[in-house]
Amino acid sequence: MTETQGIAPAIAQALEKRGYKDLTPVQKAMLAPELDGQDALVSAQTGSGKTVAFGMAIAPTLLQKNGRFGQAGAPLGIAIAPTRELAMQVMRELEWLYEFTGVSIASCVGGMDIRAERRALERGAHIIVGTPGRLCDHIKRKALDLSSIRAVVLDEADEMLDLGFREDLEFILEESPSDRRTLMFSATVSRSIAKLAESYQKNAVRVATTSEQKQHVDIEYRAMVVSPSDRENAIINALRFYEARNAIVFCSTRAAVNHLTARLNNRGFSVVALSGELSQNERTHALQAMRDGRARVCVATDVAARGIDLPGLELVIHADLPTNSDTLLHRSGRTGRAGQKGISAIIVPMSQRRKAERLLEGAKVSPAWVRPPSAEEITQRDGERLLADASLTENVGDDERDFVTKLLEQHGAEKVAAAFVRLYHAGRSAPEDIAEVSLDGSRKPRRDGFETVENNEPRRDRSDFSDSGWFTLSVGRKQNAEPRWLIPMLCRFGKLTRQDIGAIRMQQTETYVELAADAVDRFTSALGKDMMLEKGIRVKAMDGKPDMTGGAREDTRPSKPQRKFAEKSSAGGERRTDDKPWKKKAAPAGDRPAQFDGKKDKPFEKRAPKKKDRS
Numbered sequence: 001m002t003e004t005q006g007i008a009p010a011i012a013q014a015l016e017k018r019g020y021k022d023l024t025p026v027q028k029a030m031l032a033p034e035l036d037g038q039d040a041l042v043s044a045q046t047g048s049g050k051t052v053a054f055g056m057a058i059a060p061t062l063l064q065k066n067g068r069f070g071q072a073g074a075p076l077g078i079a080i081a082p083t084r085e086l087a088m089q090v091m092r093e094l095e096w097l098y099e100f101t102g103v104s105i106a107s108c109v110g111g112m113d114i115r116a117e118r119r120a121l122e123r124g125a126h127i128i129v130g131t132p133g134r135l136c137d138h139i140k141r142k143a144l145d146l147s148s149i150r151a152v153v154l155d156e157a158d159e160m161l162d163l164g165f166r167e168d169l170e171f172i173l174e175e176s177p178s179d180r181r182t183l184m185f186s187a188t189v190s191r192s193i194a195k196l197a198e199s200y201q202k203n204a205v206r207v208a209t210t211s212e213q214k215q216h217v218d219i220e221y222r223a224m225v226v227s228p229s230d231r232e233n234a235i236i237n238a239l240r241f242y243e244a245r246n247a248i249v250f251c252s253t254r255a256a257v258n259h260l261t262a263r264l265n266n267r268g269f270s271v272v273a274l275s276g277e278l279s280q281n282e283r284t285h286a287l288q289a290m291r292d293g294r295a296r297v298c299v300a301t302d303v304a305a306r307g308i309d310l311p312g313l314e315l316v317i318h319a320d321l322p323t324n325s326d327t328l329l330h331r332s333g334r335t336g337r338a339g340q341k342g343i344s345a346i347i348v349p350m351s352q353r354r355k356a357e358r359l360l361e362g363a364k365v366s367p368a369w370v371r372p373p374s375a376e377e378i379t380q381r382d383g384e385r386l387l388a389d390a391s392l393t394e395n396v397g398d399d400e401r402d403f404v405t406k407l408l409e410q411h412g413a414e415k416v417a418a419a420f421v422r423l424y425h426a427g428r429s430a431p432e433d434i435a436e437v438s439l440d441g442s443r444k445p446r447r448d449g450f451e452t453v454e455n456n457e458p459r460r461d462r463s464d465f466s467d468s469g470w471f472t473l474s475v476g477r478k479q480n481a482e483p484r485w486l487i488p489m490l491c492r493f494g495k496l497t498r499q500d501i502g503a504i505r506m507q508q509t510e511t512y513v514e515l516a517a518d519a520v521d522r523f524t525s526a527l528g529k530d531m532m533l534e535k536g537i538r539v540k541a542m543d544g545k546p547d548m549t550g551g552a553r554e555d556t557r558p559s560k561p562q563r564k565f566a567e568k569s570s571a572g573g574e575r576r577t578d579d580k581p582w583k584k585k586a587a588p589a590g591d592r593p594a595q596f597d598g599k600k601d602k603p604f605e606k607r608a609p610k611k612k613d614r615s
Contacts, residue, residue, distance in 0.1 A: 006031040006032075006033070007031065007056055007059075008056070008059045008060060008063060008067055008101075009067050010059075010063070010067045010068065010098070010100040010101045011055070011056055011059050011097060011098070011101075013100050014096060014097050014098070014099050014100055015052075015097075017099075018096060023049075024048055024049035024052075024053070025048070026042065026044040026048045026049055026050060026053045026207075027049050027052055027053040027056065029042070029053075029207050030042070030053040030054065030056060030057040030207070031056060031057070034205060035057065035205055035207070036060070037060075037061065037181065038181070038203065038204070038205050039181055039182045039183065039201040039202055039203065039204040039205070040057070040183045040184070040204055040205045040206075040207055041184050041186075041189065041193075041194075041197045041201065041204045041205070041206050041207070042183065042184065042185045042186070042207040043186060043187070043188070043189055043207065043208045044185055044187070044207075050155065050185050051089070051090050051093040051094070051097075051155070052093060052097060054079070054153045054155070054183050054185065055093065055094050055097045055098070056097075057183065058077055058150075058151040058153065058181065058183065059098075059101075061077075061150050061151045061181055062076045062077050062126065062127070062150060062151060063101060067101065068101050068102045069098075069101050069102045069103050069104070069126045071124070072104040072123070072124035072125055072126055073124045073148070074124070074145045074146075074147060074148040075106075075125050075126060075127060075128045075144070075145075075146070075148065075149060076126050076127065076148055076149065076150050076151070077126065077127045077128070077149065077150060077151045077152075077153070078127070078128045078129075078130070078135070078146070078149055078151075078152050078153070078172075078176075079094070079127065079128070079129045079130075079152075079153040079155060080130060080131070080132055080135065080152070080153065080154050080155065080160070080169065080172065081129070081130075081131060081155045081156060081160075082131065082132075082155075082156050082159040082160045082163055082165065083131065083159075083303075084109045084110060084111055084112075084131060084280060084283070085283070085287065086155065086156065087107060087109050087129050087130055087131050088107065088109065088129075090129050090155060091105055091107050091129040094127060094129065098127075103126050103127060104123075104124065104125045104126050104127075105125060105126065105127045105128075105129060106120040106121060106125035106127075106128055106129075107120075107128075107129050107130060108121075108128060108129070108130030108131070108134045108135050108138050108144065109129075109130055109131050109134055110131050110133050110134045111279070111280030112134075112280060114134070114137070114138075117134075117138065117143075118138070118141075118143045121138065121143050121144055122143075128144070132160060132165040132168035132169055132172065133165070133168055135168070135172055136168045136171055136172065139171070139172065139175055146172070146175045146176045146177070147177065148177075149176045149177055149180050150177075150180055150181065151180060151181040151182075151183070152172070152173065152176055152180055152181070152182050152183070153183045153184075153185070154169065154182070154183070154184045154185065154186075155185050156185065156186065156187070157169075157184045157185060157186040157193055157196070158186040158187055158188055158189075158190060158192075158193055158326075159187075159330075161190075161192050161193065161196070163303070166192075166196070169196070170196075170199075170200075173200045182200055182201045182202075182204070184196070184197055184201070184204075187326070187329070187330065187333075188326060218336035218340065218341050218342060219332055219333075219335060219336035219341075219342050219343070219344050220341070220342070220343045220344070220368075221332070221344050221346070221360075221365050221366070221367035221368070222343060222344070222345050222346070222367055222368050222370055223346045223348050223356060223360070223367040223368070223369050223370070224238065224345055224346065224347055224348060224370055224371065224372045225348050225350060225353065225369060225370075225371060225437055225439055226347060226348065226349060226350070226371075226372055226434065226437065227349070227350060227434075227435050227437055227497070228349040228350065228351060228488060228491050228492060229435075229491045229492070229495055229496055229497050230372070230432075230434045230435055230495075231319070231347055231349055231492055232260065232263060232319075232492075232495065232526075233372070233432035233433075233434050233495070234347050234372035234432075234434060235249060235260070235264075235317055235319055235347060236264070236267060236429060236431070236432050237372050237373045237374070237375070237378060237431050237432055237434065238315075238317055238345050238347075238372060238373060239264075239269065239297060239315070239317070240373070240378050240428065240429060240431050241373035241377065241378050241381055242314070242315050242343060243381075243385065244296070244313075244314035244315035244343075245296065245312045245314055246290055246296060246298075246310050246312050246313045246314060246315075247296060247297050247298070247313070247314065247315035247316070247317065248297075248298045248299075248300060248310065248313060248315075248316055248317070248334055248335075249264075249297060249298070249299045249300070249317045249319050250300060250301070250302060250316070250317070250318050250319060250320065250322070250331050251299060251300070251301060251319050251320050252301070252302075252320035252321075252323075253301065253320075253534060253535075254275045254276065254277055254301060255532070255533075255534045255535060255536065256319070256320060256534060257273050257274075257275045257299050257300065257301055258273065258275075258530075258532075259493060259530075259532065259533075259534070260299050260319060261273040261299045262528050262529075262530060263526070263528065264297060264299065266528060267429040268427065268428070268429045269296070269297050269429060270294065270295045270296050270297065271295060271296075271297040271298070271299060272286040272289050272290060272295045272297075272298050272299075273286065273298075273299050273300070274286050274287070274298055274299070274300035274301070275300065275301045276301065276303055286298065287310070290310050291310065298310070299319075302322070302327055302330075302331065310334065312340070313334050313335045313342065314335060314340075314341075314342055314343065315335065315342065315343050315345065316331055316332050316334050316335050316342065316343070316344045316345070317345045317347065318331060318344070318345065318346045318347060319347055320347075321346070321347075321348070321352055321355060321356055321359065322359060324359070324362070325359050325360075325361075325362030325363035326363075328346075328359050328360070328363045328365070329363050329365075331344070332344035346360075346367065347372075350437060351488075369439050370439070371434075371436065371437065371439070372434050373431070374431075374434060375430075375431040375432065375433055375434075378431040379431065382424075382425065382428070386421065386424050389424075465502040465503075465514060465516055465517075467517040468502055468514045468515060468516055468517055468520075469514070469515050469517060469520035469541065469542075470512055470513070470514055470515075470541075470542040470544070470545055470546055471512070471513050471515065471523075471539055471540065471541055471542060472510050472511070472512055472513075472539070472540050472542055472546070473486070473510060473511040473512075473513060473533070473537055473538070473539055474509075474510060474536075474537055474538040474539075474540075475509075475510070475511060475535075475537050476506055476507050476508050476509040476510045476511055477506050477507070477508055478508050478509050479509075481506060481511055483504050486504065486511065486513075487501060487504075489533055489534055489537075490513065490523075490533070492534075493526065493527060493533050493534065494522070494523040494526045494527060494533075495522050495523065495525075495526040496515070496519055496522070496523060499516075500515055500516050500518075500519035500523075501513065501514070501515060501516075502514035502515065502516065505546070512542070512546040524541065527539055
């Protein structure tokens, strides 16, 4: 370490052992003399070294004069994080940072064994790291004593407020001594963060690091414009083109995570899922698989991926557009950390181009608007990687020489080289063929021969559905199903275009969908074995056409009332000047059955309406 001024000797020793050469901007800012013993409100982006920064900042407050901790008892410091993964990451960082101080650190994290945590608290700990909900549980059960707390750190404070932890945070801060130090770290200082700081900090020093001034300088943003039906193909091609050591793909819902995980797994990618429905043990195993190289792609929701730190994460793909600009930055902040370069690829369906532009403008990000990597580009990139493979530059070892000579004599250099190329491609998914779109959002003519029309969709003739296939969806009018959201869902999950879809006929609890014959296999292959769409909607193939009795129609043919009107008009009957269907005339009174009014025993007959004079 070249910069040791203001750092406790034991902390400096740990940094040197870790191989630290230079401190990050936020770490330097936290060592400023004016912050000695003061509260602080710090703006710092994810991956800027915040954990080491506040670990160094609170060390003088927690350590004894000899630079070490005394016997463990009631905790002296507490660090609060929004998610289990981030809390465990903070704990690991503090463990090596305080390695030479004799520290005892305990965790209080939701999803872990609360009895084991209680036993650890009874044994005593110098620093507690936890999530808001579990910390409150221990405090209310008198298992966690905050009377000796000297410093409280709120990491990712903005995320904790967004996740609804305000009351828990206020409870923890109110239970802590009033003379404590309070450090708040947040990517953005919103009005709610400022209000929280004003209520629970005293004369806080505002720290804005250079990383806040320029968002994610080590991240290359690429907005990939695609046809909605090619969204998943674009994700596959992006993963294949960049061949990142670690990549994370963000989806908006758990159902989308499950669907995309199954799709990538079928395509040969080593993939794990990370969503809120997983247990803590499953989440831990998924992250460990990413860290030790058993998996290279993680498909996750926004909440599940909060605070996770994957070493060497080179690629972030936004499969679904984020809800706001802050989420876009938080997602992208998983890569480009600690001086390493990263790529943030945003999949932009043509129909969502304006939304993507608003999000990027709000995040103050200027991406490169590009098309997804084509199959030709991926093949060329594979060739470049193969030629640059380190195994081709290594000398032949003595233990290999005899077998290499025998191999060349038996098969020849050309066949051996061809076998090497095949082995290189064997474990990689074949790239997808993606329809070209212009970067302004208009679609180019497809290679399938369909005519391109003004609404950017190829026109199909009704004869294309003469040998169509029918499917039933487990949603109907009772669940407020409508074609305007069913059709985009079918296109997105089933690799369809709007012109592949024929008639849509809705029943009370199910919906029948007609697909062109050449789209049936593509649709079933895209859905996989589960045959599941978003929102838990199940799909089932039908044998032949469905029984349409009582079903609403969504095709282009005339409706039943319109056909009746046409038939009556063509038969020479009376014509109506409006488009309303004909109503059946009332039968003569004598022909109608008797009706009861519910009060009298005698039946009564309702009078027939007076006939209008049409003369």
